[in-house]
Amino acid sequence: xxxxxxxxxxxxxxxxxxxxxxxxxxxxxxxxxxxxxxxxxxxxxxxxxxxxxxxxxxxxxxxxxxxxxxxxxxxxxxxxxxxxxxxxxxxxxxxxxxxxxxxxxxxxxxxxxxxxxxxxxxxxxxxxxxxxxxxxxxxxxxxxxxxxxxxxxxxxxxxxxxxxxxxxxxxxxxxxxxxxxxxxxxxxxxxxxxxxxxxxxxxxxxxxxxxxxxxxxxxxxxxxxxxxxxxxxxxxxxxxxxxxxxxxxxxxxxxxxxxxxxxxxxxxxxxxx
Amino acid sequence: xxxxxxxxxxxxxxxxxxxxxxxxxxxxxxxxxxxxxxxxxxxxxxxxxxxxxxxxxxxxxxxxxxxxxxxxxxxxxxxxxxxxxxxxxxxxxxxxxxxxxxxxxxxxxxxxxxxxxxxxxxxxxxxxxxxxxxxxxxxxxxxxxxxxxxxxxxxxxxxxxxxxxxxxxxxxxxxxxxxxxxxxxxxxxxxxxxxxxxxxxxxxxxxxxxxxxxxxxxxxxxxxxxxxxxxxxxxxxxxxxxxxxxxxxxxxxxxxxxxxxxxxxxxxxxxxxxxxxxxxxxxxxxxxxxxxxxxxxxxxxxxxxxxxxxxxxxxxxxxxxxxxxxxxxxxxxxxxxxxxxxxxxxxx
Numbered sequence: 001x002x003x004x005x006x007x008x009x010x011x012x013x014x015x016x017x018x019x020x021x022x023x024x025x026x027x028x029x030x031x032x033x034x035x036x037x038x039x040x041x042x043x044x045x046x047x048x049x050x051x052x053x054x055x056x057x058x059x060x061x062x063x064x065x066x067x068x069x070x071x072x073x074x075x076x077x078x079x080x081x082x083x084x085x086x087x088x089x090x091x092x093x094x095x096x097x098x099x100x101x102x103x104x105x106x107x108x109x110x111x112x113x114x115x116x117x118x119x120x121x122x123x124x125x126x127x128x129x130x131x132x133x134x135x136x137x138x139x140x141x142x143x144x145x146x147x148x149x150x151x152x153x154x155x156x157x158x159x160x161x162x163x164x165x166x167x168x169x170x171x172x173x174x175x176x177x178x179x180x181x182x183x184x185x186x187x188x189x190x191x192x193x194x195x196x197x198x199x200x201x202x203x204x205x206x207x208x209x210x211x212x213x214x215x216x217x218x219x220x221x222x223x224x225x226x227x228x229x230x231x232x233x234x235x236x237x238x239x240x241x242x243x244x245x246x247x248x249x250x251x252x253x254x255x256x257x258x259x260x261x262x263x264x265x266x267x268x269x270x271x272x273x
Numbered sequence: 274x275x276x277x278x279x280x281x282x283x284x285x286x287x288x289x290x291x292x293x294x295x296x297x298x299x300x301x302x303x304x305x306x307x308x309x310x311x312x313x314x315x316x317x318x319x320x321x322x323x324x325x326x327x328x329x330x331x332x333x334x335x336x337x338x339x340x341x342x343x344x345x346x347x348x349x350x351x352x353x354x355x356x357x358x359x360x361x362x363x364x365x366x367x368x369x370x371x372x373x374x375x376x377x378x379x380x381x382x383x384x385x386x387x388x389x390x391x392x393x394x395x396x397x398x399x400x401x402x403x404x405x406x407x408x409x410x411x412x413x414x415x416x417x418x419x420x421x422x423x424x425x426x427x428x429x430x431x432x433x434x435x436x437x438x439x440x441x442x443x444x445x446x447x448x449x450x451x452x453x454x455x456x457x458x459x460x461x462x463x464x465x466x467x468x469x470x471x472x473x474x475x476x477x478x479x480x481x482x483x484x485x486x487x488x489x490x491x492x493x494x495x496x497x498x499x500x501x502x503x504x505x506x507x508x509x510x511x512x513x514x515x516x517x518x519x520x521x522x523x524x525x526x527x528x529x530x531x532x533x534x535x536x537x538x539x540x541x542x543x544x545x546x547x548x549x550x551x552x553x554x555x556x557x558x559x560x561x562x563x564x565x566x567x568x569x570x571x572x573x574x575x576x577x578x579x580x581x582x583x584x585x586x587x588x589x590x591x592x593x594x595x596x597x598x599x600x601x602x603x604x605x606x607x608x609x610x611x612x613x614x615x616x617x618x619x620x621x
Contacts, residue, residue: 024323025323025324026323032479032480032482099605100605100609102602105600105602111599115598116598116599117491117594117596117599131495133477133478133479133482133484133493133495134479135322135330135477135478135479136322136323136328136330136478137330137331137477137478139330139475139477140477141475141477141484141486141493143484143486143493143495148490148491148492148493149491150486150491150492150493151594152475152486152591152592154591162591162593163593165593165594165596166594166596166599167491167594189599246501248495248497248504249495250504250508250510251510251511251512253457253458253511255455255456255457255598256455256457259447259455262604263446263447263604263605263608264446264447266605266608266609266612267445267446267447267608268445268446268611268612268615
């Protein structure tokens, strides 16, 4: 049993001594701050070796991708067989871009490559900080540095997502000191990492943020999508508080970094630069 | 439970102040950007957060038909009587509305299509019956421009050329399109001005911070209140870098470190010399006055100030995600259309 836990190599709240978090006036833990994951899950949620990135002939070591251990409980994502094939195709074409037709706009390539909003849970483990803004209203804001993506967590909000969106529809509640966020109503186009891991519009994510020290939140997400996986599966890793005195989210508005890639082929030949 | 009671109590105490109403607020509209009044803390009746800051939290909408600059038709009048206001509003609504029958069936269908997108709140003038959002200078107009340096003149001419190509349906590249069309910034860059749709702003607060999330484009402007210095002078951002503090019940925000790209700053002011100060003050239970003063000696002959009332929207309404770049089909349509036009011109 013990060895099984160790082998999982995923952190669990029990590793930490009992902790009573600082509280807001309403008695719930104060999660305000700038947080960041230090995992390499954006390259691949599962075990991955170090490798050259796309186009090493121009990117050299700059484009290289770090090795990392799986953040998936049990190590592997339980894909249906056809979906595993699709994931492999996704990876093979992850830097392919073709926006010449509205209908095929989202067919190929990693949305991150095109600076599209990352969705949930990917936004949490992108290699960028994000902030939690928790006040005294029934709304908690999650603001991400990548692509200036935001999402509003509606506390104790009843009802279904009114419309699909990139960041999903987030309904929050407290379970003891854990902020639990139920997220659904996703667009089907986001991916889970650069390895081509993906989902459908039936994606349902339940996230848990548990303060385990003044400087750490334990993060856990249960991912469910009956169209793609054979069962629900779980990821977990810690989030670290950014403690620099002058810490603030900066801008990573990446649209301008993608416009030549997406649109230059439609420009007038010899036109203005 | 305790929190609810306190909130109810604060609201009850605070309501009488709202008897001042928007009309009174109008007559108090500053004629020049005088330093804001600083009510003694113990006299303040505005609602407070549990940690003691004035409470601005909520979803606000800044739509109005009152124009930024005073129209010539109203002479020197800055505030209208009730009767004049009704006429003024009816005239503006008629000009802005797409729900008209003149102009034939094609025009009617086009207008109806466009009307569908638009914010109905944009057809009403401000509750205080002003004829312009600008309150200083007194004529309600943006002050005259100063002569531009040759480099800025050149940049402005280049931009005008790009706009002309775009408007003629012949953009050469995505670079001929404005920042909003490219989905880089929209109404999220200060000063916040009303537009035809998506005029919502959700304000979040936490101890030491105010964060404003404008609907377009899903960004959040984080405003630290701890008097920390601005970012270093070599760090520039599309939305600049904001710092705030409270003066009485008013949040005062100063923003610097804007990028230098064309179109980042209102009226293409010069980022090196541009200054913007915004003031957020709740004036009653459902109104927040958003006031901004901009100055740039290299663009305008003097500073100018506008006040835009923000209305709290029904809590049952929600703010939705505004994705823009993700499905920006238009940019490809504009460019492929332009290439087809060019080809048919050549073959003719």
